[in-house]
Amino acid sequence: MKRFNIPICVLLTLSIAIIIEFMKVWQMLAIAGIIGGALAKNLKSALLSGLIGLVSCWSLVLLFLWGFHSYAAGIAYVNLSTLLALGLLFIGVLGFLSAATGHLLATFLIRLTEHGT
């Protein structure tokens, strides 16, 4: 199985996350993290791709909201800056955890397959 370096994994995680985000079930974002992590070359790359991928996904949506609804978003982000930061932090943690899980699971399965053959 081919595994990739950080930029590709981040892009991959981000792309999948954006598609999933439209399903409006944030828990599903773990799938993006797991896939991105699974395809990462090493654990460090996996963790970073998960974290950056999911944080970027939410940041992009929030930026998009700001671009199209600048007045409302401006008020929202200023008044709820702590929640904004916490939200990004926690989705980052989700990316981190899901990517770690994905990477460890993939490595485990690869080893299982290799030893099986």
Add this chain to the structure above:
Amino acid sequence: MGSKPLNIKNKIYFHITSRSEEIELKKHVAGLVISLILLMSFLIPYPSMFWPSSLCSLTDPMSGIWTSIVTAEYPQYEKKTIPGLNHDTTVIIDEYGVPHIFAKSEEDVAFILGYFHAHDRLFQMDFQRRLVEGRLSEVLGNATYEYDVFFRTMGLKRGAIKTMKLLINISEGIEVPYYPQLNVNEVKEDAKHLLKIIDAYCGGVNFAIEEMKSKKTLPIEFKLLNYEPEPWQPINVFEIDKLNCWALSSTFADLYLSLMLKAYEIVSKGNGTKWLLEVVPIDRPLDHYIVPEGAKCTNFTSIKTQIKMPLIDTKNLIQLLKWLTKSNSIILPLGEVYSSNNWVVSGNLTNTGKPILCNDPHLPLTVPPVIYEVHYVVKDENGVFINARGFTLPGAPTIVIGVNQYVGWGYTNVMADQMDFYFYVWNEDGTKYWYKGHWENITQTTENLLVKSDWGFEERTITLNFTVHGPIIERNGERFAVCWVGERFGTLEILAIWKYIHARNVGEFLKAMYYFQSSPINHVFADIYGNIGWRAAGWYPNRTYPNGTMAIDFNNPITALISRLPINGSSDEVIEWSYDWITPDEAPTLVNPSWGYIITANNRIASKATYPCIYNLAWEWVDYYRAKRIHELITEIISQRKITVEDMKRIQNDTLLILARELVPYLLQATAEDNDPYVLKSREYLAQWNYYMLTDSIAPTIFVTWYEVFKNTTFADELLSSKEIEKEVIPEILNIIPDSVVEYLVKNASTSHWFDDVSTPNVKEDAFILMRKSLHVAIEVLKTKLGSDIEQWKFSKIHRLNAKHMLGSVLTWLNYPDLPVSGWRHCVVNIGASVDSGPCWRQILNFSDLNSSLCIFPGGQSGNPFSSHYYDQLEMWVKGEYKNMSFPVKPEDVKNAESTLEFISR
């Protein structure tokens, strides 16, 4: 080294080749298990908001709080297909977020209005519904449990159910036993139609709720509190009506007066009633009547009676009052003003030749505002044409105050007595009370309450007890039954309000007013034909003895106290409400008075000579100051020239305080020889003052601080020295004592015993000594509060807007900015001391060209804190500015349109 099988939980997975690989694999598997556990625990929902999964749900950009950004403004253009709509309907949203609805049936208007109410104010609606039903604890937890018990006891929901049943019965032609005067067949069809309107309205609300749920765009408050609203039911419409009725008619003054009476009995050594009537007179020495002397009114006969001292345990009563007052403060904070101004001037006196009608109801200044503005045009197939504008209450489909293309109206509270308290002789175990010569069992019901907790819900059961007069309130054995019109009977004001929209002239309006029941309201009205009028519309309960004679005797005003003190329910002569109501047709009315204007400001309606049964309506009027000031301004203008809309704007924003104008000269006299530097400086400010309560002035700060100290010093010592009254209830009692009594005593009885401090028996104080002492105390208060530099004591420092969101004590960013606000209680700009109540709507209707009418309200249309309409009218309101109140007939006539929404029927 040979490989060996790895045993993980007794299962052999594969062979490994080295010891280091084995360790690495173990680490790997352990890491995988740990990360899986952490991931799962991260994803598992948890009731606490501070758990990662809750925070992620809350902050998800596509389904969390940020979705309110998308719904903050309506799209520039949108087409929606809606099942349940009869015809295609167009809505234009104007620059202030006000929907202009152009429909082909009234049902469609109701449906669309329901949709907009829900879109802009769903949390407010749900909060109010929960408040009435006593279900706040389900979403807010134990903190609101006592409020729930209070509102369930008072029975706003029971009243709403009775009202809905009443309307259904009328629509089926069933007579109403408690309204023998009501001709059901006259309004049978109207009731049927209104029920359809209510159904359509609920359809609109529920369409919006479902839309928001499916798009995950429910208002931010639901997400913060982590719950979803239930569908809006017709009963909820009646609950909103009852909440309004409660806000206007609930008062615990009867119980406070009984406390005062007991304290005065002790201190005066048996002259309690005399003392009570000195400070709370039935006929106030200084007053201003709505109806000048000479108008003809209905006559009533009655008999004389005696005032009996209720047997009360003051300590327990104080505990009871503390609970009542605290619980009610969720909608009516202590010491705030819930009154209004309205006036109408005939075309003979205006520059346009047609009437001008003004109204500013004074209610709690909340976030979002109590009111929601709407304009709609209906042109149906049967030729009905309505072009109406005004304010609605979110949760109900009718325009409460406003105007159609013919008739406009405005409200002030009559201050009618719609609530009595009964006490009884109880049997030993308190399960029976003596009533009409026998022991009567109390009736009991149990209700289950859900209280939100960290781990779900806790179920609690409360027992509600009733006598024949109403629900029992109790603390430590001190019990009263509460007899409130709103709980005891179904009431039809919603039908009346709906009929107003269909009135085509003042005559039809008067006819519709017959159904306005509770709480009685001073309606001023005018039509495009030039008629003006006023009626204190409402159904007033008559209090009678068992033999049918009336308890309140117009020849003996002291009998009015009967309805203002707790009533002995165990007496053989028990006074009860009869079904012989004073109906709106018998209520004081003026149509086209010869003097050309009518002013009401919750002041006394008329003298006893003008309207003999005046004490059957009310006697706890608001002081005369606002009515007199409006009268002064109007008469001053019309003595010189015709009155204009500009004049009306000036009058509606007038902040002159007559109380100050009357008392400051006495204060200056009292302190003339005082050489304290702060007193000298204060005198300087007060002497130069024009008595306007403006935020950039210093004199208002000194006056209001001094006045509160002075009133307290005058009346608190007698109450406290009785040892019956606790300090904590003094502010509420002082609220009951009219300020005009203070003015009267200072001007006419400066050596009255009220000014003598009972704690200094050897010194005889008079009003002047007390005024001087109070100024010294006030100066110390201000030094502590605002610093020793008197130049910094501007009114803006102590008088700033305090409009709070329902969750604003925790989430302060939801509150409106604390802008400095001019005005005070008794000014035309009637603002409460805590600045959380005041004019919640100002309208000036110009009947020569309704399109040039004006309105404004403190806040904005939207309850969405991210919307540009969250408080876009607030600053204009503070400055006394207005927005145009136009009546476009076609969608394309709406000026400064922000959005066009097409609702297509399916």
